[in-house]
Amino acid sequence: MQIKVNNKDVNLNFGVRFIRELDRKNGMTLDIKGVEQNFGMALTKAVPALRSYDVAVLADLLYCAAWDNRERPSQSDIDAYLDDEKTNIDKLFDDVTKELKSSNAARIATKNLKA
Incomplete structure (x- = not known):
């Protein structure tokens, strides 16, 4: 899947590395005696939010899926892309959901998760 951010094509990859990036950014963490441990589960939390049309989660998914771009757009760039009235956000939600369903790592x- 590709999107255009700041007039640059951005490839989105929803494989294992995407899930690792998402876990790093939004994973479930537990702090025990000052030691923070990340337990992942970010995709498990993100799917119901995506199905509920949570734009902040969509932004995080796009940012994490852009991991393999030489010039990765910043989170602010992704946010601005989503705020742009020319961006068809309804179609983007559908496209990302389809990509996740077809990704071997995320499908x-x-x-199995529903909103």
């Missing part, structure tokens, strides 16, 4: 979690 089972996406299929």
Whole structure:
């Protein structure tokens, strides 16, 4: 999947590295005696939010899926892209959901979770 941010094509990859990036950014963390441990589960939290049309979650998913771009857009760039009235956000929600459902790494979690 590709989007155009700041007039540059941005490739989106929803594979294992995407899930690692998402876990790093939004994973479930637990702090025990000052030691923080990340337990992942970010995709599990994100799928119901995506199905509820949570734009902040969509922005995080796009940012994490852009991990393999030589010039990765910043989170602010992604936010501005989503705020742009020319961006068809309804279609983008549908497209990202379809990509997650077709991704070998994400499809089972996406299929089994409902909003």
